[in-house]
Amino acid sequence: MYNTTAVINPEVYINLWAYLDEQAGYISRVAGRGYVLTVTDNEKFATLHMLAKTDFLIAPWLPIPKNVKVVTENGTLNGMTTPAVLNESSSFNTIFEQVFSQIDQAIPKQLKFNDSNYEEFCLKVPNEPLYVLTTIIEYDDGRLEPIISAN
Numbered sequence: 001m002y003n004t005t006a007v008i009n010p011e012v013y014i015n016l017w018a019y020l021d022e023q024a025g026y027i028s029r030v031a032g033r034g035y036v037l038t039v040t041d042n043e044k045f046a047t048l049h050m051l052a053k054t055d056f057l058i059a060p061w062l063p064i065p066k067n068v069k070v071v072t073e074n075g076t077l078n079g080m081t082t083p084a085v086l087n088e089s090s091s092f093n094t095i096f097e098q099v100f101s102q103i104d105q106a107i108p109k110q111l112k113f114n115d116s117n118y119e120e121f122c123l124k125v126p127n128e129p130l131y132v133l134t135t136i137i138e139y140d141d142g143r144l145e146p147i148i149s150a151n
Contacts, residue, residue, distance in 0.1 A: 010036050012123050014103065014131040015048050016096060017056040017146075018086060022139050026070055026080040031061040032099035034107065034125065041130070048132040052148050056136055062098050083135060100125045 017031040033055050037044045063079055068091070070080045085091045109122045137145045 008038075010038070010123055012103070012107070012125050012129060013037055013044055013048060014100075014125065014129050015052045015055055015059070016099065016131050016133045017052070017059060017061075017136050018081075018083070018095075018133065019061065019136045019138055020083060022137050026077065026082060027064060027086075027135075028080050029061045029063050030096060030099055031056060031059040032096065032103055033059040034103040036123065044130060045132065048130075049148055052132050052134040053146050056134065056144070056146060060102065062102065064095055065098065068095055086133065086135075100129075 012034045013036070015033050015035070018027045019029045019031075020027050033051075035048070035051070037047055039047070064081055066079045068079065068081050068085075070077045070082060081091070081095060086095065104125050107123050109120050111118045111120055113119075132148065135147045137143075137147060139145070
């Protein structure tokens with residue numbers, strides 16, 4: 001006997017990571033990983049928080065886009081940001097746009113049977129996905145310490 005559960009209205013949920021250089025105080029790269037979870041929103045957050053502690057080690061990272069800048073007393077640093085900027089929605093979208101696109105491209109096409117024919121479909125990252133953002137502090141000695149957001 002099989003024990004099955006139909007996946008109804010599947011949606012992609014995301015873990016995001018921003019790598020913060022502990023010495024400089026700047027973020028120069030980000031990463032993300034998509035998941036499909038069929039549980040309550042509270043359980044989704046709990047699962048994403050749990051996976052955020054380790055999955056950054058297998059998530060491909062991308063540089064911060066060059067049009068994102070930090071202005072310092074010594075000049076402008078292209079492709080860098082600060083943790084505070086991650087809280088600004090317009091900057092957040094710019095910083096993580098490539099990550100969302102990368103996750104979208106990694107989702108394989110699926111087939112489902114529909115009226116005696118197979119139909120192709122592919123999940124996509126929603127416009128406003130449920131996500132957990134984790135800052136990874138990079139120390140000079142090589143340690144990587146995840147600091148997980150409270151959302």
